[in-house]
Amino acid sequence: MAGNLLEGLSELKEARRGLRKLLWLAAGFSIFVNLLMLTGPLFMLQTYDRVLAARSEPTLVALFSVMVFMFLIMGILDWARARVLNRIGTRFQAGLDRRVFDALLKKSASDHSIDETTGAGQQLKDLEAMRRFYGSPVFAALFDAPWAPVFLVGLGLFHPMIGLFATVGGGLLILSALLNQMLTRGAAVKSQVSAYVADRYSDQLQNEAETIRSLGMQSNAFEKWAKSRERALDLSLRASDMGGNFASLSRVFRMFLQSAILGLGAWLVLRGEITPGLMIASSILLGRALAPVETIVNQWSTVQRTRRAWDNLAALLSEIPEDRVAVTLPRPRARLEVMGLTVTPPQGHAPTLRQVSFAVAPGEAVGVIGPSGSGKSTLASALTGVWPAGAGKIRLDGAPIEQYHPERLAEYVGYLPQRVTLFDGTVAENIARLATSFDSTRVIEAAQRAAAHEMILKLPKGYNTPVQTIGTQLSGGQIQRIGLARALYGDPVLLVLDEPNSNLDNEGSVALNGAVLAMKAAGHAVIIMAHRPAAIKECDKLLVLEDGTRKAWGPREEVMSDMLSNVQVIRRNVAKTSVGGLA
Numbered sequence: 160m161a162g163n164l165l166e167g168l169s170e171l172k173e174a175r176r177g178l179r180k181l182l183w184l185a186a187g188f189s190i191f192v193n194l195l196m197l198t199g200p201l202f203m204l205q206t207y208d209r210v211l212a213a214r215s216e217p218t219l220v221a222l223f224s225v226m227v228f229m230f231l232i233m234g235i236l237d238w239a240r241a242r243v244l245n246r247i248g249t250r251f252q253a254g255l256d257r258r259v260f261d262a263l264l265k266k267s268a269s270d271h272s273i274d275e276t277t278g279a280g281q282q283l284k285d286l287e288a289m290r291r292f293y294g295s296p297v298f299a300a301l302f303d304a305p306w307a308p309v310f311l312v313g314l315g316l317f318h319p320m321i322g323l324f325a326t327v328g329g330g331l332l333i334l335s336a337l338l339n340q341m342l343t344r345g346a347a348v349k350s351q352v353s354a355y356v357a358d359r360y361s362d363q364l365q366n367e368a369e370t371i372r373s374l375g376m377q378s379n380a381f382e383k384w385a386k387s388r389e390r391a392l393d394l395s396l397r398a399s400d401m402g403g404n405f406a407s408l409s410r411v412f413r414m415f416l417q418s419a420i421l422g423l424g425a426w427l428v429l430r431g432e433i434t435p436g437l438m439i440a441s442s443i444l445l446g447r448a449l450a451p452v453e454t455i456v457n458q459w460s461t462v463q464r465t466r467r468a469w470d471n472l473a474a475l476l477s478e479i480p481e482d483r484v485a486v487t488l489p490r491p492r493a494r495l496e497v498m499g500l501t502v503t504p505p506q507g508h509a510p511t512l513r514q515v516s517f518a519v520a521p522g523e524a525v526g527v528i529g530p531s532g533s534g535k536s537t538l539a540s541a542l543t544g545v546w547p548a549g550a551g552k553i554r555l556d557g558a559p560i561e562q563y564h565p566e567r568l569a570e571y572v573g574y575l576p577q578r579v580t581l582f583d584g585t586v587a588e589n590i591a592r593l594a595t596s597f598d599s600t601r602v603i604e605a606a607q608r609a610a611a612h613e614m615i616l617k618l619p620k621g622y623n624t625p626v627q628t629i630g631t632q633l634s635g636g637q638i639q640r641i642g643l644a645r646a647l648y649g650d651p652v653l654l655v656l657d658e659p660n661s662n663l664d665n666e667g668s669v670a671l672n673g674a675v676l677a678m679k680a681a682g683h684a685v686i687i688m689a690h691r692p693a694a695i696k697e698c699d700k701l702l703v704l705e706d707g708t709r710k711a712w713g714p715r716e717e718v719m720s721d722m723l724s725n726v727q728v729i730r731r732n733v734a735k736t737s738v739g740g741l742a
């Protein structure tokens with residue numbers, strides 16, 4: 160396994176160590192369950208060799224009562240073991256849920272892709288697969304499998320030839336399990352990755368149902384989805400066909416072995432080497448010894464899936480280490496310094512922001528302007544800590560932003576993304592950033608500052624209106640205002656607004672500028688990425704970006720007049736050239 164997976168692996172093993180007690184308990188139950196499995200063969204042995212030979216009814220009744228009691232105990236122990244195994248899975252999942260969720264979210268902020276060879280990118284499903292594995296019959300079979308050699312030794316004690324026959328038969332079954340693994344691995348991964356891709360595509364289509372219908376893309380979208388689904392179904396069929404072949408082979412082979420051992424036993428009885436009771440008991444004991452092997456072969460796809468899930472989880476946890484912020488920094492002042500900042504998008508190859516420096520003081524608003532693709536959104540992603548700085552530093556009140564816990568940083572730095580998305584939940588929950596318990600007054604305050612309060616009151620259930628029911632009824636401007644309220648929730652010291660007025664009407668723009676003024680008056684700071692001049696009305700300074708670099712920086716009026724005079728010079732030069740050209 161690659162060295163870079165080691166960290167994730169040790170985290171997973173640590174989580175598994177927490178399950179040790181339960182695993183030992185399951186192993187303890189397994190000892191008794193497996194010992195009690197001898198009940199059947201022993202009962203047969205005694206019935207044939209004692210009851211029938213002696214024609215004794217009282218012996219039969221006594222043996223029968225013991226057998227019933229033993230099976231009852233075995234049933235109870237097996238039931239208890241199944242409960243323990245289920246709890247192992249649930250605990251494993253619960254222990255890692257938060258960690259995997261956080262890591263996946265952090266990774267998805269920059270990379271939504273699914274790895275074509277391993278299926279990585281769906282680790283919450285992987286965690287689910289691990290839980291299911293722990294509760295599955297195949298995991299229970301792994302506890303029973305170590306008993307197979309014990310049963311084989313028992314068979315050897317019946318008669319060496321019976322022992323040898325059983326060992327060779329068992330060996331062949333195990334060989335078929337290994338062959339199964341080698342041959343089906345590739346097909347299983349491919350089928351699963353295709354299923355993920357098809358699922359994700361259909362999710363995306365459902366989310367964008369309105370666009371699809373309005374653009375008449377329904378048939379094309381269906382065809383594209385059907386193609387990826389067909390591929391997934393085809394591969395899954397191939398994988399399960401291959402696995403199924405082995406499963407039937409091993410089932411038939413086990414049944415054959417049980418009958419064959421009966422034949423061997425009968426031959427040995429005829430030669431007077433064993434009793435008829437031993438003959439029957441051998442057949443049953445062989446069945447017991449091989450049952451776990453058969454279960455493992457039958458459910459090999461579960462084992463493969465789990466193995467992959469384990470590797471994918473290890474890869475994710477290694478790639479995204481846990482956020483460890485030892486010291487909790489106090490609430491910062493709105494003092495931002497950006498020094499020589501260079502940022503490369505996580506999926507990009509070249510920096511889209513290079514050597515950018517500027518500073519914002521408390522009470523200031525800075526406008527960031529520049530043509531499309533000049534790096535404004537990249538800067539916003541870096542300031543909110545979502546994209547790491549490749550070089551340079553971003554300091555908030557003197558501390559590099561990575562020293563703040565990401566959730567604390569999000570409290571201090573309010574962010575309005577260029578494309579606002581609301582989530583399932585009420586309007587109030589959305590403003591409170593999906594907190595399940597929140598202070599209503601703070602939600603209302605944030606909405607008032609974003610001038611969204613009146614608009615929200617007019618919704619069917621006001622702040623308690625579920626977004627699902629009104630999602631499509633909200634205008635772009637309304638969504639942007641709720642987004643602004645969400646950014647303002649919790650009274651951040653720095654507000655980063657990416658194209659905040661792209662959907663706003665005049666009233667909305669006025670409200671936005673009011674919010675910016677209020678932030679400044681409170682000694683906070685605002686950074687506004689903008690295309691439209693109305694958005695930078697309240698900005699004290701301007702940062703002009705071009706092709707990822709700082710083109711100009713300074714007080715707004717100065718930068719504007721410089722830009723204006725540059726434009727005039729260019730105009731004059733153009734005019735001169737044209738006149739010269741004409742002359």
Ligand SMILES: Nc1ncnc2c1ncn2[C@@H]1O[C@H](COP(=O)(O)OP(=O)(O)OP(=O)(O)O)[C@@H](O)[C@H]1O
Binds near residue numbers: 269505508530531532
């Ligand atoms: N996730 C990404 N992966 C790779 N490259 C990206 C990513 N996001 C943006 N870029 C690239 O970074 C450059 C800057 O993009 P950015 O979104 O920062 O520009 P912008 O100034 O905000 O543009 P606009 O005004 O159109 O929103 C562009 O060339 C873009 O292609």
